[in-house]
Amino acid sequence: MNARGTPLPTGVVNERASGLRLFANSSWHLEVPVNVLLSGAGIAGPVLAYWLHHHGFAPTVVERTPRLRHGTGGHAVDLFGPAVQVVERMGLLPAVQEARTRNDVVVLERPGRRPVEIPVATLAAGFADGGHVEIVRGELARILYEATRDDVAYVFGDAVRTLEEDGDDVQVGFEHGPSRRFDLVIGADGLHSGVRRLVFGPEERFAHHLGGHLAVFTVPDDRGLDGRMVTFSAPDRVVVLYPVRGTGAARAVFLFRHDGPAAHHGDVAGQKALLRNVFAGVGWEVPRLLGELDAADDFYSDAITQIRMDTWTRGRVTLVGDAGYCPAPAVGGGTTVAAVGAYVLADRLAAADGDHHRGFAAYEDAMRDYVAASRRVGPAVLRTSVPRSRLAVARNAWLTRLLPRLPVPVRHRLLAVEDRLRAGLTGIDLDAPTQPRGELSDG
Numbered sequence: 001m002n003a004r005g006t007p008l009p010t011g012v013v014n015e016r017a018s019g020l021r022l023f024a025n026s027s028w029h030l031e032v033p034v035n036v037l038l039s040g041a042g043i044a045g046p047v048l049a050y051w052l053h054h055h056g057f058a059p060t061v062v063e064r065t066p067r068l069r070h071g072t073g074g075h076a077v078d079l080f081g082p083a084v085q086v087v088e089r090m091g092l093l094p095a096v097q098e099a100r101t102r103n104d105v106v107v108l109e110r111p112g113r114r115p116v117e118i119p120v121a122t123l124a125a126g127f128a129d130g131g132h133v134e135i136v137r138g139e140l141a142r143i144l145y146e147a148t149r150d151d152v153a154y155v156f157g158d159a160v161r162t163l164e165e166d167g168d169d170v171q172v173g174f175e176h177g178p179s180r181r182f183d184l185v186i187g188a189d190g191l192h193s194g195v196r197r198l199v200f201g202p203e204e205r206f207a208h209h210l211g212g213h214l215a216v217f218t219v220p221d222d223r224g225l226d227g228r229m230v231t232f233s234a235p236d237r238v239v240v241l242y243p244v245r246g247t248g249a250a251r252a253v254f255l256f257r258h259d260g261p262a263a264h265h266g267d268v269a270g271q272k273a274l275l276r277n278v279f280a281g282v283g284w285e286v287p288r289l290l291g292e293l294d295a296a297d298d299f300y301s302d303a304i305t306q307i308r309m310d311t312w313t314r315g316r317v318t319l320v321g322d323a324g325y326c327p328a329p330a331v332g333g334g335t336t337v338a339a340v341g342a343y344v345l346a347d348r349l350a351a352a353d354g355d356h357h358r359g360f361a362a363y364e365d366a367m368r369d370y371v372a373a374s375r376r377v378g379p380a381v382l383r384t385s386v387p388r389s390r391l392a393v394a395r396n397a398w399l400t401r402l403l404p405r406l407p408v409p410v411r412h413r414l415l416a417v418e419d420r421l422r423a424g425l426t427g428i429d430l431d432a433p434t435q436p437r438g439e440l441s442d443g
């Protein structure tokens, strides 16, 4: 019996073109593969597609953008402990290490004072014990895509428009392509997930704004930053500037609190106006950076938001990564949680032989505590990294200068977010991957 509930006749010939492949299960019967549609080719989508293929499922990924925004594009993201383990098990750790940002020193700049420099390793000591790699999101997306493109059907420039479950499968309507039937559908389409909206309702029901905003865009690296990540703080406002290796460019990240009305995430003009308004008069390099705003073609801005849902599953549809449990962009470690969630989902579906009732339930059980703990990361990081007052700005600088001279246990205690980070991002043990189901023939 397969996920469709259909016992299959033995002797079905493996036929890649017809989507049929030959698998041996424990009783050596033949099964049609479970056809799984994944919406979104960000981080969770390709990781999930890799592991689903590994376990003998037939994944198709539909991505809204016409082509992958890869290369050196996007912001720098972190892979911590278990997510490093996931890419290692995919055989991708050397490629990921090779592409890491190499921004190894943080420099805190203060007008009229000497800058404070600290190695990233000192700041990350402890919660990065199980491994830590910082990598530009586009590079990670490229590596994941290239590792899966030969085994996974990718459809770019399309999106799910309708979903109708009728017991045995899901009828999926697309914005452009003809509608198709899939056994399972998985929303890996990020913070503003379309699958979540179609199946669970409007985003407002699940989105919890943490009180911060972020904006990121590319600027010329006029200062020759060379591996240094420069930060500047004023009350409720922080700017981080880091170089993007091999491009001559740098990324400017703005984090801020703002009590008034915020622009919608699709309203780019409104977001730029808000950014200019909030950072007016801040000084430092801000006027130069904001002067580059209109020239940048990769401006991204959003409210720092968590997605909180009691369940990510309805029938044959579930969610993974930011779509189901975004712990907050820029401050929450979402890349780590997305990679881990994707690995666990594929693992549990495989352990349940593709039975989505058991597989999705086991996935939620395995992820529930981890997701709950990850929600404590964003507010803590936001609180410490965007100081609220002049006093807090000065205290952060003092602490940063002091840190390298302190013994590691004292350092850990001083870094108030440390425990939350450790518990939130590394607090899950991943089962070893099972061997691929015995694939007898590949056509």
Ligand SMILES: Cc1cc2nc3c(=O)[nH]c(=O)nc-3n(C[C@H](O)[C@H](O)[C@H](O)COP(=O)(O)OP(=O)(O)OC[C@H]3O[C@@H](n4cnc5c(N)ncnc54)[C@H](O)[C@@H]3O)c2cc1C
Residues within 6 Å of the ligand: 039, 040, 041, 042, 043, 044, 045, 062, 063, 064, 065, 075, 076, 077, 078, 079, 137, 158, 159, 160, 188, 189, 190, 191, 192, 193, 194, 195, 214, 215, 216, 300, 320, 321, 322, 323, 328, 329, 330, 331, 332, 333, 334, 335, 336, 338
């Ligand atoms: C500015 C910024 C800074 C960040 N910094 C960090 C950091 O330092 N550390 C960290 O760990 N994380 C960070 N993150 C978060 C991280 O990028 C995400 O948490 C992570 O990428 C989640 O992966 P995902 O695959 O779930 O979603 P995403 O990476 O958002 O991928 C979703 C994909 O789905 C596609 N899509 C969207 N809608 C549809 C649709 N309707 N149909 C089809 N496809 C669709 C999108 O185009 C995208 O390719 C940051 C995020 C931002 C925005």
